[in-house]
Amino acid sequence: MIRTVKSIIRYLLERIISVIDPRKFYAFNANNLLILTYHRVLPSNHPDLKSEQPGMYVSPQTFRMHLDEIKKRFELMHLDDWIRAAKNKEPLPKYACAITFDDGWLDNYEYAYPILKELKVPATIFVVSSFLGTSYSFWPNRLNRLLGKLDPKLLNEFINSEEGAWLKDIMHEGQPITAKLDADMINQIIESCKTHNENELNSYIDRMESRLDESVISNNVDLMSRHHLQEMIESGLVRVGSHSCHHKRLLDGLDKNEIDDEIISSKEVLQAMLNMEIDLFCYPNGDYNQYSLDVVNENYSAACSTMSGWNTPRTNMLLLKRIGVHEDISSNKHKFLARLSGLL
Numbered sequence: 001m002i003r004t005v006k007s008i009i010r011y012l013l014e015r016i017i018s019v020i021d022p023r024k025f026y027a028f029n030a031n032n033l034l035i036l037t038y039h040r041v042l043p044s045n046h047p048d049l050k051s052e053q054p055g056m057y058v059s060p061q062t063f064r065m066h067l068d069e070i071k072k073r074f075e076l077m078h079l080d081d082w083i084r085a086a087k088n089k090e091p092l093p094k095y096a097c098a099i100t101f102d103d104g105w106l107d108n109y110e111y112a113y114p115i116l117k118e119l120k121v122p123a124t125i126f127v128v129s130s131f132l133g134t135s136y137s138f139w140p141n142r143l144n145r146l147l148g149k150l151d152p153k154l155l156n157e158f159i160n161s162e163e164g165a166w167l168k169d170i171m172h173e174g175q176p177i178t179a180k181l182d183a184d185m186i187n188q189i190i191e192s193c194k195t196h197n198e199n200e201l202n203s204y205i206d207r208m209e210s211r212l213d214e215s216v217i218s219n220n221v222d223l224m225s226r227h228h229l230q231e232m233i234e235s236g237l238v239r240v241g242s243h244s245c246h247h248k249r250l251l252d253g254l255d256k257n258e259i260d261d262e263i264i265s266s267k268e269v270l271q272a273m274l275n276m277e278i279d280l281f282c283y284p285n286g287d288y289n290q291y292s293l294d295v296v297n298e299n300y301s302a303a304c305s306t307m308s309g310w311n312t313p314r315t316n317m318l319l320l321k322r323i324g325v326h327e328d329i330s331s332n333k334h335k336f337l338a339r340l341s342g343l344l
């Protein structure tokens, strides 16, 4: 009931806000920069859709609709060109927009790049240097795939084993599972897992996989290789930024040497690999502490956060704001335009 009321209120707000041009909310600024954040672009028949969280993807059709709507209202620019012009006090458009993708998913190359090329839209991809060209999967995808495949008998056996104790704590007070988990339940489990750190979760999932039959364990290739990146870079439409070496949270729990490594080595590795200057950084999960901000400041000209909003040349360039867009909140024009306003 509460859910229905909330979705009706949201629907009405989307309709009201979308009839107002989102630029009107920021017309008092001389120069605006809207940065959009995408992760994955997956068509409706893609097998990964079953094991992906709703906040992680848009369909190719939705992505194309977004770019068409953006083109009517904004000047699309490479993010680093806008940063350079802002720092040098050069002329800037009143309304600029930069497209960004986080993590370096292979589907960015397969489904987003053809649309970027067709519509001649520039974009920046923030890649995780140590994962490029490997079969690494992020823990939510690994866990999602595993939980989606396990039948209740296997799941019960697992959560009652020594290796499964962590999952028992997370799943409704250890009640026996009577049916296969559906997508909503799996999403709730993944959200609850976020209290653990990524190293812990990966080692829990390693141990979970070690108990299971080979056929249950996925061998998906999720991320792009350096060859995909190089091809996109050569088109002139795609530029690359660093999203760290291992997607670690750059917080106080991480040793200063490790923070240095994640921020500085990723830049060095990518520069050597791609033979180009890497001058933009993006904080994994949007996490940072004062030390990581200082190291980013010494090594990059700007960095993207997960804070929501628009930017101007006066915004802190180490904490650029972005608007995250994904299918369930931007699948039609009204929802998308309302989302762009930064109010929803």
Ligand SMILES: [Zn+2]
Pocket: 102, 103, 243, 247, 284, 285
């Ligand atoms: Zn990321």
